Amino acid sequence: MARYYDQFNRFVPYKEESAFIKWAIDKYKKSSGRELLDVCCGTGSYLVYLREHFHVQGIDISKEMIGEAKKKLPGVKLGIGSMAAFRLPEKFDAILCRGAMDYNFSYKEVDRTIANFVRHLKPGGVLLFTFEDAKDNFLGGTNIRLATGSGYKIVEISTLREGKEVSYWTPIYFVQAKNKLEMIPDPQKQGLFEVAKVKRIMEKHRLKSVVYSGLSSKKLWSIKVRKHPTYVGVLKW
Numbered sequence: 001m002a003r004y005y006d007q008f009n010r011f012v013p014y015k016e017e018s019a020f021i022k023w024a025i026d027k028y029k030k031s032s033g034r035e036l037l038d039v040c041c042g043t044g045s046y047l048v049y050l051r052e053h054f055h056v057q058g059i060d061i062s063k064e065m066i067g068e069a070k071k072k073l074p075g076v077k078l079g080i081g082s083m084a085a086f087r088l089p090e091k092f093d094a095i096l097c098r099g100a101m102d103y104n105f106s107y108k109e110v111d112r113t114i115a116n117f118v119r120h121l122k123p124g125g126v127l128l129f130t131f132e133d134a135k136d137n138f139l140g141g142t143n144i145r146l147a148t149g150s151g152y153k154i155v156e157i158s159t160l161r162e163g164k165e166v167s168y169w170t171p172i173y174f175v176q177a178k179n180k181l182e183m184i185p186d187p188q189k190q191g192l193f194e195v196a197k198v199k200r201i202m203e204k205h206r207l208k209s210v211v212y213s214g215l216s217s218k219k220l221w222s223i224k225v226r227k228h229p230t231y232v233g234v235l236k237w
């Protein structure tokens with residue numbers, strides 16, 4: 001679905017969220033540089049804005065996503081790699097991972113991924129990542145979304161339900177393009193974790209952490225508000 005990723009995500013306020021990301025990095029960062037790495041950068045929609053303030057790089061496991069990102073970000077270093085295992089020679093002042101920590105399916109995997117992020121952070125550098133949901137206040141259900149553009153229409157019907165350390169998101173896409181209708185199921189499993197336990201893993205890796213509610217409000221995360229948790233950690237310096 002990489003071709004249609006930006007169509008479904010056109011409601012994501014990338015510009016506004018990038019402003020929040022910059023604000024959070026500037027608030028917590030103790031290192032002096034401006035090197036930023038977006039892990040699981042997808043088609044590079046945050047980097048388009050963040051490159052105005054940072055010297056940016058991106059990495060993603062999907063060749064297709066990186067292909068789309070390259071079209072938007074000429075001249076930016078973009079590579080292929082997995083969040084838990086990539087190795088780069090540099091260390092960064094900020095690492096971002098939005099909308100993809102959910103691909104860790106156990107606390108053990110979250111631990112391994114955070115350890116890898118920390119391996120690439122400078123002392124005093126900031127790690128910012130999100131989860132789609134928190135186990136603390138998860139709510140499943142059924143949802144429908146429509147995306148239209150020149151020459152295509154897409155309907156996404158999805159259900160979301162809870163499992164152990166995971167949730168199951170099962171979207172089915174009906175794609176109508178060039179007078180052809182296709183049905184594309186794209187079931188996905190997402191990690192689902194307690195906020196306090198994720199914070200404990202961050203502490204173990206010498207990250208002092210704070211959790212915000214969503215990716216644009218400066219309000220701290222609370223169990224009463226069903227916004228995705230945004231973790232901001234600063235590496236001990």
Ligand SMILES: C[S@@+](CC[C@H](N)C(=O)[O-])C[C@H]1O[C@@H](n2cnc3c(N)ncnc32)[C@H](O)[C@@H]1O
Pocket residue numbers: 009039040041042043044045046059060061062065081082083084097098099100103
């Ligand atoms: C929902 S998209 C988010 C993309 C981008 N961060 C954004 O917010 O627009 C999730 C991205 O994570 C990537 N991804 C999934 N598992 C990954 C892994 N283990 N390591 C690196 N990237 C991964 C996918 O290829 C996809 O581009």
